[in-house]
Amino acid sequence: MNHLIDILQLSTQEIDELVEKAKDIIANPEAYAHKCDGKILATLFFEPSTRTRLSFESAMLSLGGKTLGFSSASSSSAAKGESVADTVRTVSCYADIIAMRHPKEGAPLVASMRSEVPVINAGDGGHNHPTQTLTDLLTINREKGRFNDLTVGFCGDLKFGRTVHSLISALSRYTGIKFVLVSPEELKLPSYVKNEVIKKNNIPYEQTTDLESVMPELDILYMTRVQRERFFNEEDYLRLKDSYILTPEKLKNAKQDLCIMHPLPRVNEISVAVDDDPRACYFKQVRNGRYIRMALIMKMLGIE
Ligand code: CP
Numbered sequence: 001m002n003h004l005i006d007i008l009q010l011s012t013q014e015i016d017e018l019v020e021k022a023k024d025i026i027a028n029p030e031a032y033a034h035k036c037d038g039k040i041l042a043t044l045f046f047e048p049s050t051r052t053r054l055s056f057e058s059a060m061l062s063l064g065g066k067t068l069g070f071s072s073a074s075s076s077s078a079a080k081g082e083s084v085a086d087t088v089r090t091v092s093c094y095a096d097i098i099a100m101r102h103p104k105e106g107a108p109l110v111a112s113m114r115s116e117v118p119v120i121n122a123g124d125g126g127h128n129h130p131t132q133t134l135t136d137l138l139t140i141n142r143e144k145g146r147f148n149d150l151t152v153g154f155c156g157d158l159k160f161g162r163t164v165h166s167l168i169s170a171l172s173r174y175t176g177i178k179f180v181l182v183s184p185e186e187l188k189l190p191s192y193v194k195n196e197v198i199k200k201n202n203i204p205y206e207q208t209t210d211l212e213s214v215m216p217e218l219d220i221l222y223m224t225r226v227q228r229e230r231f232f233n234e235e236d237y238l239r240l241k242d243s244y245i246l247t248p249e250k251l252k253n254a255k256q257d258l259c260i261m262h263p264l265p266r267v268n269e270i271s272v273a274v275d276d277d278p279r280a281c282y283f284k285q286v287r288n289g290r291y292i293r294m295a296l297i298m299k300m301l302g303i304e
Pocket of ligand 1: 049051052263
């Protein structure tokens with residue numbers, strides 16, 4: 001049985017195949033409309049979500065399957081003290097595949113050890129979010145036509161931003177990548193990601209607090225929300241939350257073919273005035289999320 005807990009469980013060849021499959025689904029959706037007839041996806045979300053949960057459900061419904069699940073811990077027996085292991089063991093009696101989000105790092109890994117069906121990590125604390133990374137990779141492929149030779153800027157909360165950690169891991173396997181890490185001092189990329197991923201793979205990188213100074217060199221700008229739910233005190237959050245607000249003015253020196261990404265939800269970090277810029281790709285990411293999850297569900301269920 002296969003599970004997806006960390007993006008590095010997929011080889012670059014498997015990622016390429018998923019991206020190509022998603023592109024084929026986009027081109028020929030009717031060919032996939034019954035691929036998962038009779039299959040059930042369970043979405044176990046112990047933490048809030050709009051895109052990930054609904055795109056998983058939309059993906060399974062678009063494949064002809066059905067869905068069940070819960071959208072908060074308080075509406076499951078976790079509220080009575082049931083463990084993740086027992087919850088997953090139970091749900092794997094009702095579903096063929098499980099997508100799980102949890103505020104605790106490692107919870108989906110624990111779940112995968114107890115599940116009788118494949119488990120997909122739909123985000124665990126500040127750790128990983130592999131299906132957002134697949135979404136991001138499909139978006140990069142469709143917008144830039146390649147994964148190599150890209151200067152990728154990450155801006156905002158690089159400490160708690162799990163989508164940043166997963167995407168850095170995935171892109172570190174390609175050639176000609178350079179990372180530009182833009183954050184306040186307190187929200188710098190964790191050293192385990194910097195040392196174990198960036199430095200270990202000899203990826204060139206620079207760290208700065210000044211977004212505008214590095215803007216002209218970027219092919220991709222990946223903005224992130226300051227993750228209020230992971231702060232220990234509200235004062236620090238309030239001080240840091242508006243560290244970076246992308247506006248049309250700040251894009252004046254950016255490349256004409258810059259790809260502006262954001263996993264969403266956004267709070268203040270991208271002005272709505274940027275939404276009409278043709279370089280804004282974050283709602284394209286949302287759309288891509290459904291198709292790449294269709295491709296992933298099929299792969300994990302062994303459906304060709
Ligand atoms: N990108 C993302 O994970 O969004 P949700 O929190 O809405 O699922």
